[in-house]
Amino acid sequence: MDGENLQERAAAxxxxxxxxxxxxPFGDDWDVYKVRGKVFMLQTxxxxxxxxxxxATPSDGLALRTAYEDITPGYHMNKRHWITLHPDGALDPLFVDDLVTESYLLVVENLPKNQRPVDPEVFGQHA
Known part of the structure; x- marks a missing residue:
């Protein structure tokens, strides 16, 4: 997936x-996605x-960086808790969707319960 498609897919x-x-918040060169004021995705x-x-959780981040050349530690972020996706590799679009969703849910689960827009335990699960 090339860079434009990677960012478009994640944004979508x-x-x-x-x-x-x-x-x-950092200027037009940075797209910062938040939920209830907390960052879950950046694009630049x-x-x-x-x-x-x-x-990403530290264990997931490590596993992803080990398994995929196109995933590296978070650019300008805490290297244990953030990952960077790079274009032009083998990242499947559905996998990118899953990574974006997981990032979002990691942030949501740390919000006070009365501020959560979804229940992170069941979001996305089908009955």
Whole structure:
């Protein structure tokens, strides 16, 4: 998936995440996606290459970085809790959707219960 498609796919996924909003607190070069004021995804370009930065548990982040060349530690973020997705590799679009959703749910589960737009324990599960 090339860089534009990677960022477009990740951004499109946020449309289905309740309470997700796009902000630009760092200027027009950074798309920052938040839920209830907390960041769950960032998009920018590094050396002309579009990237997507997502939250991950430390164990998941390590496993993903080990398994995929296109996933590295979070650019300008805590390297244990954030990952960076790079384009032009083997990242499947549905896998990108899952990573965006997981990042969102990691943030939601740390919100006070009365501020959660969804229940992270059951969001996305079908009856």
């Amino acid at each position: 996924r946020t449309q289905d995440l309740p309470g997700a909003e796009l902000t630009h 370009a590094v050396l002309g290459q579009p990237i997507v930065i997502l939250k």
